Amino acid sequence: xxxxxxxxxxxxxxxxxxxxxxxxxxAALSQDSGGDIPLDTYARAGTLVxxxxxxxxxxxxxxxxxxxxxxxxxxxxQSLTWRSLQSRLAEGGTVCAWDRAxxxxxDPSPFPQDVDHRTDDLxxxxxxxxxxxxxxxxxxxxxxxxxxxxAFRHRARVAGVVLVDPSAPDQDVRLKRAAPFFxxxxxxxxxxxxxxxxxxxDGAAEQERVSNPDCVAVPPKEYPIELREVMQQRDGLIAAxxxxxxxxxxxxxxxxxxxxxxxxxxxxDIPVTVLSAGLPPPIPLEGEAKEDxxxxxxxxxxxxxxxxxxxxxxxxxxxxxxxxxxxxxxxxIVLDAIDxxxxxxxxxxxxxxxxxxxxxxxxxxx
Numbered sequence: 055x056x057x058x059x060x061x062x063x064x065x066x067x068x069x070x071x072x073x074x075x076x077x078x079x080x081a082a083l084s085q086d087s088g089g090d091i092p093l094d095t096y097a098r099a100g101t102l103v104x105x106x107x108x109x110x111x112x113x114x115x116x117x118x119x120x121x122x123x124x125x126x127x128x129x130x131x132q133s134l135t136w137r138s139l140q141s142r143l144a145e146g147g148t149v150c151a152w153d154r155a156x157x158x159x160x161d162p163s164p165f166p167q168d169v170d171h172r173t174d175d176l177x178x179x180x181x182x183x184x185x186x187x188x189x190x191x192x193x194x195x196x197x198x199x200x201x202x203x204x205a206f207r208h209r210a211r212v213a214g215v216v217l218v219d220p221s222a223p224d225q226d227v228r229l230k231r232a233a234p235f236f237x238x239x240x241x242x243x244x245x246x247x248x249x250x251x252x253x254x255x256d257g258a259a260e261q262e263r264v265s266n267p268d269c270v271a272v273p274p275k276e277y278p279i280e281l282r283e284v285m286q287q288r289d290g291l292i293a294a295x296x297x298x299x300x301x302x303x304x305x306x307x308x309x310x311x312x313x314x315x316x317x318x319x320x321x322x323d324i325p326v327t328v329l330s331a332g333l334p335p336p337i338p339l340e341g342e343a344k345e346d347x348x349x350x351x352x353x354x355x356x357x358x359x360x361x362x363x364x365x366x367x368x369x370x371x372x373x374x375x376x377x378x379x380x381x382x383x384x385x386x387i388v389l390d391a392i393d394x395x396x397x398x399x400x401x402x403x404x405x406x407x408x409x410x411x412x413x414x415x416x417x418x419x420x
Contacts, residue, residue: 090141091116096134097280099159103182111179112159113152117144121188121213121399123392124180125151128195129221129301132158135194139381142389146396152179156297159288167300169310173203188213190395192388194381196221196301199310202364205324206317214395215326215365218388219378222357223311223318232353236346239339244306251299255292263290318364325398326368327391328358333377 100114114133115122123143125136133151143149154172155163165171180189190213193201198220205212222228230237254269264270270290273282288294304310334347355372362368376383 090138093137093281094278096137097278097284100133101183102159103179105161105163105175105178105182107164109155109161109163110159111152111155111161111175111182113150113179113183114140115148115150115183115185116140117146117148119147120186121147121190121396122185123147123149123190123192123396124176124185125149126176126191126193126197126200127151127154127157128197129305130298131194134158136381139385139388142385143392146393148185150180150183150185152176154297154301156294156301162291162293162297166304167297168304169199169203169313172301173200173207176200176204177207187211188399190214190216190392190399192216192218192392193220194218195378196305196310198222198361199305199314202361203314203317205321206319209319209321209324212321212324213399214324214392215321216388216391216395217326217328217358217361218380219329219331220358220361221305222354222361223314224308225311225354225357226306226308228353228357229350233346233350235342236339236350239337239343244302248299248302248306251295251302255295255299258292262292264292264295269295321365321368323366325395326362326365327395328362328368328370329380329388329391330355330358330370330372331376331378331380332372332374336377 099110099112102110102112105111112133125133125140127133127135132153136151140149140151153160155161155165155167155175160175163171163175187208187210189211191201191205193199193216195218198217201215201217201220205215226237226241229240250269254264254266257269258265270286273285275282277285334351339347355370358370362370371387373380373384373387376387381388
């Protein structure tokens with residue numbers, strides 16, 4: 055089962071956004087750059103918001119002031135992944151990171167974890183936490199899907215969008231066509247990930263928790279013991295595994311892409327910044343798969359160019375010396391992109407709450 059556990063960790067990021075999550079060093083995740091939110095803080099929930107099905111959704115906010123920056127993690131990650139960036143952003147205003155259903159301190163969901171339902175939860179957690187627009191939405195990897203879906207539904211509430219090496223609609227179809235040997239390797243990770251999760255669920259029978267310890271992710275050894283224990287306790291819930299499996303099935307099957315395409319709309323002049331990794335994924339490659347890497351990167355950047363066109367103020371930048379986790383490799387570039395939008399949105403009033411007779415009628419732009 056250990057080999058399956060490795061495949062699962064690798065596939066979480068390799069399949070979603072072409073990088074192996076298991077290759078992120080524990081030092082990078084636990085390093086304190088000075089003034090970071092203490093790690094032991096993450097052994098407890100932030101603000102818990104009620105959701106249908108008797109669930110609670112977790113969001114952690116720090117800082118004060120408008121606009122509110124909202125951080126959505128990549129697939130397989132939780133709000134803890136933003137710790138260093140969130141700490142630095144808090145110096146300039148309110149910044150919040152939330153957990154999807156079945157991750158971190160957010161309870162598993164009985165509903166399918168497609169992008170429609172995940173964005174419903176994002177709406178609930180922002181509203182339930184009492185956060186007011188305008189929002190600057192930041193999404194990494196798969197988190198770009200909820201980020202864009204929220205912007206499509208609530209354009210008037212959004213002051214800016216920053217997408218960090220985002221996943222793209224129909225990326226599996228396009229990468230399979232552009233770089234077939236590379237894609238074959240990635241698809242093996244994806245299928246292995248889902249098979250591994252299903253085996254963990256099936257192996258637990260009617261139990262509340264997984265029966266095989268290899269089904270539970272091992273936190274970095276640098277984490278405080280209390281944090282390590284609570285992370286393993288929550289990750290071992292069968293209901294959490296079901297929500298995680300539903301998330302990956304929705305992504306890999308194309309359901310997420312179809313839902314996002316159906317909602318796609320022009321965002322007008324809302325600034326959109328797309329940051330693309332300049333380095334290929336840090337996974338072992340050889341032969342034809344390795345030769346496909348330039349083709350894969352070219353198609354990846356082309357998809358990012360297309361995403362940037364969703365706004366008349368959309369831009370894309372390739373970040374040199376950065377892998378998929380740009381906010382860990384080159385955090386200053388991500389900070390600059392967000393702070394630029396903060397400066398432009400300072401004092402902005404969302405169109406939907408502006409008084410009548412001054413800037414047009416109030417409306418909810420969905």
